Amino acid sequence: MRILLVTPENPFIRAFRRGQLNNFAQLTMPYLAAWVRPPHDVVLRDEYHQQVDPAERADLVGITCNTPNAGHVYAMADAFRARGRPVVLGGPHPTLLPEEAAQHADAVVVGEAENTWPVVLADAAAGRLQPVYRGGAPDSLAGLAWARRDLLRGRGLLANTVVATRGCPHRCSFCNLRQVYDPRPRFRPVEEVVAEVRTFRTPVFTFWDDQLFMDPHYALRLLRALQPVGKRWAAMVTLASTRDDTLLAAAAAAGCTCLFLGLESFAPESLRLVGKSFNVVEAYREGIERIHRHGIAVQAGLVFGFDGDDSSVFEQTLRGATRAGVDGATVSILTPFPGTPLFHNLARDGRLLTRDWSYYNGKTAVAFRPARMTPQALWEGYTWFRRRLFSRACILERVRRSGVRPLQSLLLNWGYRRALANRIPGDPVPCSPGDAPGALVPAKHPPGDRCQGVGLHR
């Protein structure tokens, strides 16, 4: 069999991310490619920078699919199937809504796939694909395959990412982790992670774990074992998990240059409402200074649109982030992903603006009605905030306050600043000629082709 694996990227996200300098490659499909053994062969197409041709020869097409990519992936899957190529869909969105995904696939893989993907491959070879595969989560992460990074082309320094753990002990109401993955915290043997990292040809890489420091004992062992490898890396952690100076010192010695902190908000009420009060706003500055003292930069995850947010939140966050000296920030619009408590609450209260999943990307669109401002005000505030945060003056001020790795921070910020100029297709707020503003817009536009009617910022 010739197996074609696709990493999709819808036009909105691609337009948004173009120009940023930290777009590390997605790991999913190179990872699944590792299961394909001779006599079968495997080809990888990454839409971030490659075209996908539905006429390409393939005996099986595998596509990963998150929620914002769903319409785009369904159209792609339909095009492959129209040419007689069987399609298997997996990843977050097919896991959350398998019946919806099944309308566009010959098989749907629900959840983690270590125990089901080999069965899918065998069934496809025998011409007996089943409609749904479930129960693929491994009990242990020992002996996991290594991703086929050799299949990644043209990603240069950004080719290498790795995962050491799965799971997170927290339950933030906007997060999909518990619905998409087996919630048990699991850890790969330290020596396996380090051996995999040693194979990287680049001097830099990223951990794609949700919370690398979830278990401080495991983290410390991993960091100590990584130190002799001599590579530089970044990882996602919570601010609360960085209170331990021993851990931070070990991270710095092991090559950590940047920690991504899901701060989400500078508004305590907003954090409380989404179950994230373990982020203590008053402690942000001190916590960030502690990380800086170890020579590690901070990339903050910031989200706007929580129920505690009114239109003053943008200025409040700009002030807070600048004072705290965050080196960089990933800024998002709150997005109610299907299956989350947030989604259920907003659906119950009639606050979802659309079920066109292309609006659910957290970057180029607002998908719900915020509690204390209009959808337009949220979009405008978010846009204003990004322009201000990535203005020359603010970048220089933050870099000055941080004092850590100024060149790295200037480059990252310059990437985000450059990306501000990208033209993003479609309207940011769901609209349809004839619909009352804010009316629920069913997914009636062609996938990936947003409404061009009434709206802002075209």
Ligand code: B12
């Ligand atoms: C790293 C990461 C990113 C990276 C890279 C994206 C990527 N997919 O690699 C970055 C930072 C760019 C990113 C961006 C976004 N992400 Co993200 N990301 C992750 C993260 C932390 C790890 C993904 C990963 O690499 N896992 C390791 C690989 C090997 O496994 P995997 O992808 O999970 O796949 C396994 C199974 O799902 C299954 N599988 C997956 N696809 C397929 C396909 C087939 C055919 C088969 C058989 C099996 C299968 O098999 C794998 C092995 O078990 C996950 C959370 C998590 N813990 O997984 C969130 C997660 C996937 N991201 C999420 C979101 C929301 C986003 C954004 C929309 C956020 C935003 N507002 O910008 C964007 C979307 C960007 C885009 N490209 O469209 C959500 C998805 C929710 C949803 N309903 O879609 C998750 C689950 C986070 C969460 N807490 O809710 N993300």
Ligand code: SF4
């Ligand atoms: S801490 Fe992060 S990964 Fe964990 S539940 Fe909250 S948002 Fe999700």
